[in-house]
Amino acid sequence: MTKFSKTNTRFLPKGLIIIYEDNDILVVDKPAGLLTIATDSEKTKTAYAALTDYVKKGSIQSKKRIFIVHRLDRDTSGILIFAKTEDAKLKLQADWDKTKKKYIAVTHGNWDKPSGTITSYLAENKAQVVYSTKDPSLGKLSHTSYKVIKETKNYSLIEVDLLTGRKNQIRVHFSDEKHPIVGDKKYGEDEKSYIRMALHSYSIFFPHPFTGKEMFLETDIPVFLTGLVGGFEFDSK
Structure with a gap:
């Protein structure tokens, strides 16, 4: 280091x-x-x-x-x-298929299922808005795995395992599930103004390109996200 x-x-x-x-x-x-x-x-x-x-x-x-x-x-x-x-x-x-990226997000509302995988074909229109489609000829197959870490009255803290890396993937998939990310002005319907969007890429695992060493790096969770749900603890690995 x-x-x-x-x-x-x-x-x-x-x-x-x-x-x-x-x-x-x-x-x-x-x-x-x-x-x-x-x-x-x-x-x-x-x-x-x-x-x-x-x-x-x-x-x-x-x-x-x-x-x-x-x-x-x-x-x-x-x-x-x-x-x-x-x-x-x-x-x-x-070697990107060997890379594992995890995100943390705060979404609106409480989820029916504590964990799961969201799958759809993602396409992009001329206005650069990404959307889900059932037509495989229009979009790329995309998978987002999620796990609820903590819930409050209005919000859910979600750990996200990005199984594919499409543009705006997490944001679109969570919006599809009627649980848009807090502060997402593009895919959410927030009437309240937030200082930022509550989505953070907090850890990554990948082999070093030359030494082959297994690299695991992580960051602190932004205070804005922790503040929305009153703090939390979880195992990041």
């Missing part, structure tokens, strides 16, 4: 935290509200841009470039892996 000085991390925007770094990979905890990569409307305020600046100016282990391995939605916080070489990127993506 690499230790980071204030000199190294001063190039990072507020809330973007490095949780692991070596010569091949860079793993961060991304804050909600920060894009992974540029879009047509936002070119510079992204995790990719900030970390590119970091490896050029602040990392003594840098080869001066980073490569995107996967993405998180702007409104989702949590673990993101970047590669420091194209070879590392390709190896990580080739």
Whole structure:
């Protein structure tokens, strides 16, 4: 595990935290509200841009470039892996089926079943809204496994095992079940305004692209999520 000085991390925007770094990979905890990569409307305020600046100016282990391995939605916080070489990127993506990502979410209402798997074909329309369909020719088969960790009068805390990694997958599947994620302005129907969306990628397990070492990394659960349900404890592994 690499230790980071204030000199190294001063190039990072507020809330973007490095949780692991070596010569091949860079793993961060991304804050909600920060894009992974540029879009047509936002070119510079992204995790990719900030970390590119970091490896050029602040990392003594840098080869001066980073490569995107996967993405998180702007409104989702949590673990993101970047590669420091194209070879590392390709190896990580080739072995992505061995990667296990877990999320924590707070949804509206109480679920009928304490656990289960949601399955549908996911497609995207011209307005960039993802939706479920029964037509396999239109969408990609997607599976989301969930387990209820805690319930309150209005909310449920859910642990999510992402079995496939489609765009907006968890958000669409939970909305389909009539339990949208708190603060989800795109797929929910919140009348109340929340400071962020209650979805966080909190842990990841993957083989290191070169050493083969089994890597397990996790983050703290954001205070906003714990505050909605009054705190909780669970085994993250």
